[in-house]
Amino acid sequence: MLKNPQQSELMQLQPTILRFTQMLSAVLQLDAEVVDADLVRIAGTGPYSKFFGKKLNTSSRIFRYILETHQEKVVVKSRTDPLCDGCTNKGTCRETAFLGVPIMIDDRCIGVISLVAFTPESRERIKENVQLFSDYIQHISQIVVSKVQSSSEQGDGLDEVFTSLIENMDQGVLVLDGNSRVKYGNQPALNNLNINHDELSRVEVNIQPLSLHNNELKGHQQHIISLGERQELVVGQFHDARGHQLFLMAFHQPNKSFAINEPQPQFTSVIGECKKMLQLKTLISRIASSPSSVLINGESGTGKEVIAHAVHNLSTRSDQPFIAINCAAIPDQLLESELFGYVKGAFTGASNKGKTGLIQAANKGTLFLDEIGDMSMTLQAKLLRVLEEREVMPIGSSTAIPVDIRIVSATNRNFAEMIATNKFREDLYYRLNVIPINLPPLKEREGDVELLVQFFLEMHTRKIGVCYPGITTEAMARLNAYHWPGNVRELSNLIEYLVNVVPEGDLIDVDLLPPYFEQAKSEHSPETIHSDDCSMSLEEMEKIRIEEAINRLSNRKLVAEELGIGIATLYRKIKKYGLSVHNH
Ligand SMILES: Nc1ncnc2c1ncn2[C@@H]1O[C@H](COP(=O)(O)OP(=O)(O)OP(=O)(O)O)[C@@H](O)[C@H]1O
Ligand SMILES: [Mg+2]
Structure with missing residues (x-):
């Protein structure tokens, strides 16, 4: 990175700090702002997501106070706080609370990171968690600063960091040489394979994916590891790191639970081995090639779209189009012309070439109707006709075109209620719901949080090009105990954030988890966490x-x-x- 000596240390790291601030704001569900010692805004979210690199002329009194005293500052009643007294902005200030923490390098304060509330509710959140939030931010900001500082000096001692990282991982890792021969395994890997260091260096080791299907996504997959005469089934994946090829084990599966002669279909993008997910995968592989309609139901973030893709990919239609449309995102009239297409001159504003609809475009393939519960009654009637007649009539045309499509739809709505209140046609519902797939919320998928954590660690580290960090047993226990209201998406977002803040060579530990995981530690009935006031x-x-x-x-x-x-x-x-x- 080219450094500009005119800029503060923080400004030189602006993109990283901005990304970090956005993630911090997302995990704490509060807005955040970072300024440097010259009161230049480095990063911010919400109303403060503009004017980066500009010197602030408002609200600087509190920042100045923190920069000068090196003390954190909390303001929960801005109208009466003496620091706000002389502020020219006092009359128009929308902030309902503020928590600012100095960013320190040794004895120097190089800036301030702050959490800001704009509503009475978020003010309460800050007020009730001042100590927790301030400790947490202080800790995280130290890590980020030292991490980014050291990243520019990187180069030496990498092998040591790399080896000690692998040694300290809870996850089994095999390191392969240029000829794909295993040259080293860490202790968890040796335990999984029931072998010691000496034996590992003596026997011929061979790692083969169980299914021959070559999947581009390269997620976790079952592999047969042959150790001389012996074979072990291990779920894991290959990963390139610093010129080495690693085999990262997800967890060990005892021999009896599989038969080599019956390769499982590929589910590399659908992570989950709990009972419900395994049943679901069996169901999907059984019904994938049937032409019958599939309706996927599940809370937000449970992976409905992922499952829709899996249904298509495993079907005999996989080399035909997969066309997805979000029924909630498009106004009714537009959705109609998108789905059914139109002939030229069909209505004012129609293109004079006409338009092929998505139903027709998905011919021989799969049409994925996401958020189907939001489709209007008029369109429901038209869709029903397509399903009954297996033909589509473009708007303005009198000729029906036969279509061969597989409909997969998804919703998180309750159909019984919608049918009862005449918001959804019962006859269409039965047509769509020939094969129902119900996705369980993440908190009901025992053991899967761990698998998903490994999967997302792999995915996000690869995306930002950093070393694969381990995670401590206690941090994992907290993740397991948490109730995940945002399901798999929330987990993915959190891991992305953690991968960004964890210092290179360190394990992800509980102190990096957002403060609300503190509650997950002792909470036995997770639903109660958010069901109070x-x-x-x-x-x-x-x-x-x-x-x-x-x-x-x-x-x-x-x-x-x-x-x-x-x-x-x-x-x-x-x-x-x-x-x-x-x-x-
Ligand atoms: N079983 C899974 N394995 C791997 N990744 C998953 C899994 N389930 C969900 N994800 C990931 O979690 C995120 C959310 O998944 P998806 O968009 O499919 O959820 P959804 O149920 O359609 O949510 P919404 O109701 O908000 O549309 C995506 O990034 C997806 O890749
Ligand atoms: Mg979705």
Whole structure:
């Protein structure tokens, strides 16, 4: 990176600090802002996600106080706090609470990282967790600063870090040489394979994927490891790191649970080995090639889209189109012309070439109707006709075109309720729900959190090009105990964040987990965590956050990205909270 001596240390690391601030804000569900010692805004979220690199002329009194005293500062009643007294901005300030922590390098304060609340609810959150939040931010900011500092001096001692990292991992790792021969295994790997160091160096070791299907995604997969005459089945994956090839083991599976002669279908992108997920995978492989409609039901973030892809990929249609459309994201009229297509001159504004609809485009393949519960009654009637007649009639045409499509749809709505209130046609529901697939929430997938953690660690480290970090047993226990209201998506977001903040060569430990994991430690009935008074306030907070992001950002995709939710979830929430959608 080219350094500009005019810029502060923090400004030179701006992209990293911004990314970190955004992730911190997402995991703590509060807005955040970072300024340097010259009061230049380095990073921020929400209303503070603009004007990076510019010197602040407002709210600088509190920042100055922190920079000068090196003390953290909490303001929960800005109208009465003496520090706010002389502030010119006092009348218009929207902040309801502020928690600022100095960023220290030895005795120097190089900037301030702050959490900001804009609603009474988030103010309460700050107020009630001041110590927890401030300790946590201090800790994380130290790590980030030292990490980014040392990254520029990197180069020496890598092998040592690399070896000690592998030694200290809870996960089994085999290191292979250029000829794909295993030259080293850490202790968990030796335990899994029931072998010692000496034996490992003597026997011929061979690692083969169980299925010959070559999947591009290269996630966890079952492998046969042959050790001389003996064979072991191990779930794991290959990974390139610093010029070595590693085989990372997910967990060890005893011999009796598999038969080599019956290769399992590929589910490399669907991670999960708990009873429910295994049953689900069996069901999917059995029904994949049937032409019958599949309806996937599951809470937000449980992987409905992942399953829809798996159904298609495992079917005989896998080399034909997979066309996905989000019924909640598109206004009714547009959805109609997208799905059915139109002939030229069909309506004012129609292209004079006409348009092929997605149903027709998906011919011989799979049409994935995401958020089907949001489809209007008019379109439901038209879709029903397609399913009954197996033909599509483009708008403005009098000729029906035969189609051979497999419909996979998904929703997190309750159909019984929608049918009872006349919001969904019962006859269409039965057509769509020939094969129901119910995805369990993550908290009901025993043992899968661990597998998903390994999977996302692998995915996110590869994405940002850092070393694969281990995770301590205690941190893993906290993740296991947590109730995951945002399901697999929430887990993926958290791991991405952790991979970014963990110092190179360190394990992910409990002190890196956001403070709300503290509760997961002792919580026995996870549902109760959010079912007290604060569930209302969380909803309210969520609404305000979404509204604010919509008004600020130019498109929905950016909003969803910033909030760390899927686009479908965003649309659902817009609907749920009755937010205005006219301005885009
Ligand atoms: N079993 C799984 N294995 C690996 N990754 C998964 C799994 N389930 C979900 N994911 C990942 O979690 C994220 C959310 O999954 P997906 O978008 O399929 O959820 P969804 O149920 O469609 O959510 P929404 O209701 O919000 O649309 C994605 O990044 C996806 O890749
Ligand atoms: Mg989805």
